[in-house]
Amino acid sequence: MTKTMKISEAVVRRLPVYLRFLNELHKKNVQTVSSQDLGQKLDLNPAQIRKDLAYFGEFGKKGIGYDVDYLIEKIRQILKLDKVIPVALVGAGNLGRALCNYNAYLKDNMKIVAVFDALSNKVGESINNLKVKPMQELCPTIKELNVRIGIITVPAAEAQSVANQFVESGVEAILNFAPIIIKVPNEIRVHHADFTTELQSLAYYLD
């Protein structure tokens, strides 16, 4: 079924979750896993997991399940994590620093290769072996390092301007942590990762 076909966002968002758990199984030397097992651990319906994977190919064996290592390889390919993806981050505040230091965890081929900040007292600081650069260097650096994804961790007031600069520099996708909806051309993908929204929607479920 590897045809061209719009895969729903919900499916795409589950793939990294599968990948993460498969990586754990790999570390534990588990060879094989069934959709049943996966579903139980990830709180998902097994049929859904099988269907998700089947959009991209026939990765399992009937009566057996999925080979862990093979499935890891396949999901990495699907998510384009089979080669290193250079990422840039703007906003060397607390959150930005946290994400940079997480770099180690971003093993699956995501690598923050440049950090920028508008404040001159931040510029030149070292974060996880990266020197913070001034905003003027954003565009040339992004082009030079072939950065494909941009992360925004600046205050809301500056987020749109940073997004514009990312777009002009040729970034293809943006992860925005600022609490504001940023507008970009259709061909650029934006994900919003705003934890105040997350926290406030949690409050609804309090008794």
Place this chain on the structure above:
Amino acid sequence: MTKTMKISEAVVRRLPVYLRFLNELHKKNVQTVSSQDLGQKLDLNPAQIRKDLAYFGEFGKKGIGYDVDYLIEKIRQILKLDKVIPVALVGAGNLGRALCNYNAYLKDNMKIVAVFDALSNKVGESINNLKVKPMQELCPTIKELNVRIGIITVPAAEAQSVANQFVESGVEAILNFAPIIIKVPNEIRVHHADFTTELQSLAYYLD
């Protein structure tokens, strides 16, 4: 339509987005807003916005739109943000510190009132006027301060244990930043805010 009725998660997640934008309008002294305006700014269908709000009451005026201040008040009530909600955080690493310092932004009545860490060298540190406490004090402190929401910013390996302690202490909802699915009793609400997942699903959309 203020009946008891299961409101879908998708609806609840949009409410904080509305609230945030309405707060902006309020600051600009805008009196009234239509679902049309809202939809355009937030990239949502106007009909959807009207429907979302209509689950909770009749907040608009036909031919006019919604009174900004009144709608803010109503959404705050719906999200239970009309009184202060005490929040606790475990894990005083980079991410934890970032969230604590964000406290200022959490104006809408979410307040981090306690921070914990398992490492003795972290304990006693001051973050945003809060002293980091050792894990043994988690349960008594949470009960004393009536903490209702817990935030987890520890490594994946410790996240489940922290969640268990939150649950035992009487926390009602958890926001988990650790890259692992944590298991809790049904009556506890958990939201996962894992940015590696977010970043990896972005990669899918690269050309």
Place this chain on the structure above:
DNA sequence: TAGATTGTTAATCGATTAACAATC
């Protein structure tokens, strides 16, 4: 009154789940 915009019903669209033949 004419124009605008809500609240709500009906229509559409899409995603999840159940069921089962195929097969390891």
Place this chain on the structure above:
DNA sequence: TAGATTGTTAATCGATTAACAATC
């Protein structure tokens, strides 16, 4: 062979969007 589990179709469920009468 008997048991397990996939891939996939069909059934269900739920969410989004369109349309429009009500009304400010």
